[in-house]
Amino acid sequence: MTTDSADIRASRKMALELLLSDHAGDCVAPCQARCPAGLDIAGFVYELASGNPRRSLEVILDSLVLPGSLGRICPRLCEQGCRRCDLDEGLAIAGLHRYPVDLEQKKSEPFVPGRAASTGKRVAVIGAGPAGLAAAFYLQIKGHDCTIYDAQDEPGGMLRYGIPAYRLPREALEFEIEMIEKLGVHFQMNTRWGEDFCLEDLREEYDSVFIAIGAWKSQRLRCEGDELALSGIDLLEQVAKGEKPYLGDKVIVVGGGNTAMDAARTAIRLGTRRVRTFYRRTRQEMPCLMEEVEAAELEGVSIDYLLAPVKLQRDGDQLLLTCQRMELGEPDSSGRRRPVPIPDSDFQVECTAVVAAIGQSVEVSLAREQNIEVSAWGIASDLKTLETNIPGVFAGGDAVLGADLAIRAVAAGRVAATSIDQFLKGKPVVGLEEQAAVEMRAVSERERAEIFRRIELSSRPQLNLIESSRRLTSFDEIDLGLTDAQVSHEARRCMTCGCRKAGNCIMRQYATEYQADPYRFAGERRQFSQDTSHPEVIYEPGKCIMCDACVRIAAAAGEGLGVTTIGRGFQVAMGVPFDGPLAEGLTKAALRAVEACPTGALALRTGRSCDLGECASCPGASNEAST
């Protein structure tokens, strides 16, 4: 009998899509879905709440390298998605994943992950920024031998030479790089692609190459006299290398992104009395995180909006910057409203230095010379696998995306490591396996009440900052991190969202295998609700697919009341006859019913929402805060 054909697969796929169309639940916690690295946030926070920071770090490193550094500088995309934002305040996730690294840093024998036996394969990575470091970390763990080539004296990329030490202290970054070094990754510093080696050399010597050269080409002001301006990243690089460039007492920084804010705050720390930032749009359009803007203002940086430079000239020992006022017009390709010059609005400002911080781009000429295709942003590589048009050569991070975020570079490094591993093993290169996932998206008021039924209001911890006098005169780290007590409290605020069976849901496995689209037939879905009356089992009717498995198991076990299918139409689901409590319907057969249930409809109270599957170290303690 034929059980597998194109038609059969298509009909199975459609059946799965219909089953998923009204499923009420989140496979993956909403915070995890927002982190570009897909960090198992509920999983690592659970370990922290259980008083197990080292295990927490192991869970983190499964998908996120440099968690201590990212805990300091990531714009925390995850926290905006945290379910608690709907109740009180989102969890301090970044601070929580910084914590176990800070603890390790104080130990005499810090944690180093285990490594698979050497495969004998060798990989060259160009660029020791977060993308290159992350790729080398995961490749090395998989047993491949990595060498990172970098033009600078020290590894870290923009984390070392761009982001100032008051946001990311060098010791914290170096500690995480040391972990990568201890895994056996070899660093070949002061070695520049295009000068000291060419791609052909690496392709001959290594089995695969990952290009992660970042976006280091500073954009000029594009106005008359712009050669008189300093570049923001050059200024930050000089300071990162221990130099103290003289800027004078009146500095104007042009730009509204991370580099602009960091350059302005650096100028303050170098002793400049008056630092102004000119941005050509308004505060709402600034690409920088608002808390960075507020921190700059707190330190004395003033920001002028809707201004653009049109001319820079010398005036004795000063500079004279001519600016034009702007107004916002129609949205441009970035979706932000385009700044349009206001005629006859020019005016002049005197200053001692002008810093251009209006963006960085990728040096693509090297790639072009090697016949690697490029895009409008940088080097072109496949979205899913990061392979370039040259087999065995991969590219990722800012080098592909253009100037972006460290977390996306780290995530790209892991994707590259997965693809390169597949390539080296002669498997199809498909990148990271993506599991099908359902999201609840908007929740009704009734569902909201159900989700927060047993959750008490509590606020997120206050930041522990150094005193303001030290801020202005030193590059000491501003945010000292969470205390032990704050971590313990904050970790317990996590509601361990996501499905308790995310790691072993049969319907999800099939949906992945058949590439089912959960939203193909999306319409009205069932309401999310939970029956928590049973001592061992949690029942979510919105996830029941009426397979009858639990009904048959209860009957075979001779349960008194047992369970049956109840209701009509959309509302049909498993239930206990005569509206009895679940604890009476499922007594001796409860655990077997949970095991047989193909979805997260029946799950153990102690089940974890994470994707760790059969994690041996799961303490299995019940989390009172769980919904």
Ligand SMILES: Cc1cc2nc3c(=O)[nH]c(=O)nc-3n(C[C@H](O)[C@H](O)[C@H](O)COP(=O)(O)OP(=O)(O)OC[C@H]3O[C@@H](n4cnc5c(N)ncnc54)[C@H](O)[C@@H]3O)c2cc1C
């Ligand atoms: C001032 C500033 C502030 C920022 N603040 C934040 C922030 O707060 N949060 C955030 O998430 N992101 C921030 N970013 C962005 C973040 O730093 C980058 O997105 C991230 O570092 C990109 O990682 P990458 O590995 O792709 O590239 P990079 O970090 O740029 O690393 C590239 C590496 O390649 C090397 N390289 C370049 N060319 C060659 C060559 N020809 N041969 C050999 N080696 C070469 C470089 O020396 C460098 O080490 C900031 C960036 C800047 C500039």
Ligand code: SF4
């Ligand atoms: S890396 Fe950023 S987005 Fe990911 S969990 Fe950490 S703070 Fe959130």
Ligand code: SF4
């Ligand atoms: S409460 Fe915890 S699991 Fe739920 S969204 Fe927030 S951080 Fe994620």
Ligand code: SF4
């Ligand atoms: S086992 Fe029971 S609860 Fe689970 S899907 Fe089937 S009928 Fe529903």
